[in-house]
Amino acid sequence: MNPRELLRGSFQAAIDAANPLQIVPLHLPDPPKGSTWVAGAGKAAAAMAQAVEAHWPAHAPLHGMVITPHGHRLPTRRITVIEGGHPLPDAQGEQATRTLLEAVRRLGPDDLLLGLFSGGGSSLLSAPIVGLTLDAYQAITRQLLLCGAPIQAINTVRKHLSIALGGKLAAACRAPVHSLIISDVTDNDPTHIASGPCAPDPTRFQDVLALLERYAISVPPPVMQLLHTHSQQGIEETPKPGDPLFRNVKNRVIATAHQSLAAAARFFQARGITPLILGDTVTGEAREVAQVYTAIAREVRHYGNPAQAPAVLISGGETTVTVKGSGRGGRNTEFLLALALALSGLENVYALACDTDGIDGTETSAGAILTPDTLDRATQLGLDPAASLDDNDTATFFEQLNDLVITGPTHTNVNDYRAILVL
Template sequence: MNELLRQHAREIFAAGLRAVDPIAAIQRHVRRDGAVLTVGSTRYDLHAYRHIYVIGGGKAGASMAQAIEEILGDRITAGWVNVKYAHLAPTHIIALHEAGHPVPDREGAHGVRQMIAMIGQATAEDLVICLISGGGSALLPAPAEGISLEEKQAVTSLLLRCGATIHEMNAIRKHISAIKGGQLARIVAPATMISLILSDVIGDPLDTIASGPTVPDTFTFADCLSMFERFHLLEQLPRSVRDHVMRGARGEIAETPKPGDPLFDRTQNLIIASNIQAAQAAADQARSLGYHALILSSSIAGETRVVANVHAAILKEIVQSGNPLPRPACIVSGGETTVTIQGNGLGGRNQEFALSAALDIAGLPGVVVLSAGTDGTDGPTDAAGAVADGETVTRAKRQGLEPGAFLTNNDSYHFFDALGDLVKTGPTHTNVMDLRILLANAA
């Protein structure tokens, strides 16, 4: 095996993670000087506010809450943030509440009710700080009237299985929710709101991250209906959801608030970290290790296997012709791909990427591919991703493993587990999508 390359790939990935640490990100963007709080370039006089409440949800919620407590201390009146199970950290004022992800559960719904009870009576003399990070859509479930949590869970499961993009999933979530798509801003008004956002969505669109609870919504009920039709889900949807979306498309239910709505005049939304920052740090680390480094893109999307094929082709080109980089070379890419599930195995998009790439680079000497999620969780597994090289297929076959069969069954987890090639980080308390590291050693 290419042990040094594998070690370097892990070091490069770790550097990307450090760059998007939520505590450091908040400290870069939020500063307090006595009674003046500066968020980005906006200044707030803390003397103007009677109460400061902290709410939010996401995989990075615990670390973000820690950072805000360090800055504001006992100036915080109260706080409640929903986090994924086992993603806790010590806080003193802000309550951290564990809930389900990626399928929302009753604990998540309970947490949202607690938040609404806290901020529902906020006045123009109050300040609400909202902490949003990847996973916020699932961790902030508040079904619209007439829709049960179980029905919302069923819709989420259907969307996950059909290969819907994060943009499509969140557009639908907003329209079957009571708080997403800018509706949380309705509840907070007339209080001032600051929303600090860790982006886990390609292009960092504010209305898609965590389904945009604090920003105007650009999607409509008609868009949601069109998506359901395209994925052939109308007949599989719970009746309450289908009826709700159809009524909305006919104009019988109020739309989510749109751009230009004055309720957003007292709301600041600020992205504090994103995938490109992780990719840049990874590339810098690669250069420090002696590699020529190139960021391919931080906006990679599409079917995982197809994306893996393209990345493998680039790696082959580097070995064969020295393009687009001379060796030793490092290609970094970010974004989030999708897997259309056809088998009944266990895995995630990063493990499937690594397995598909392994088949394409089989026999190629001096190369390594690592793909992992920055949140430390890839699909419904305890791994962040996996690492593969030109010898992976040969090693697998020596153990009686047929890589193609595992790929067909979407069983990349058990394939890499048998080889000892899973990447396991545990909860990272951040989430800015995925990083892929491609390395080729010196010629």
């Protein structure tokens, strides 16, 4: 296999390791005495719903609704699939969230709420709290996504602005809750995945106010007054760890980034390439992470340390981008262009950086591929790599080189996948 095929093959192995159709059936609970109602949200929600339908006993009552991003719908028979806005919430997601909550409130002690959650659920369960309009919610979310804040900070805000996040979905339910979760966060903590609809939330409105100030998020005065009132009076606060309502709630993480990295490592190992897993919890500014990885790749290439070539550096996690330019791109193409500039054409080094959901930021590509001649080919086309990076126009850069990786929706999401191949 040539280097491009090796990298694409390893990425597919990582995606396959998080395939809901294979994973969900292994973790399904027994049907209850009453009926089972499915509530789900996220990029993997439709595939998870399909898996439940395929393996749920035919005689057992099964109904429900899952919300997935536009373009991620899959055919189902007993569970309704609704499409909503991502990464910005929209009116369809808001209405679906309210409908879903009403159904959950009607469940009784003999029923079961089966949660199906994955990354992306935070924007899909988008109905805002009383006193907050959807327009204001969208404006705050937009700023949070551009400011370089880690996902845990963003989700702390979203938990408190939505009527269904931060354990509020479980709080609305009188039936036992069993949630199956595909993790797209670095610590695999259910409270952070899809903003934890059925998980206790240790944060408070005071934390929201502190984060809005720290990241200089512009909030209309009436909304700020609303948040201050909630903070001072404890209004609509999220349920906390130790709350008795969670005695009948189970949150089970069934797929993680590390499982996918391990699958990719096996893919390379079977082809005689030494895999080095650098971790599934990589965070920080994408271009700064690229500098660190450049140093490791040079060490392997020049000195055979910590492994002799052929070797591959594999990592996951979620980097961030503080957007200052006006171009098109995501954190993976940002990482790759910074890596290209730092490597400066280092011989026999190739790389791929993609999001396992098939969407790099707001782009239609999953990410891109870097080759040793990336900068040379860019020069021949009259492109300025440094200027593209400064303008956060990295998707456009790789698009012009025909090096974007386009998969379409993968119907799963275990965060980013990066592989730097040193031959």
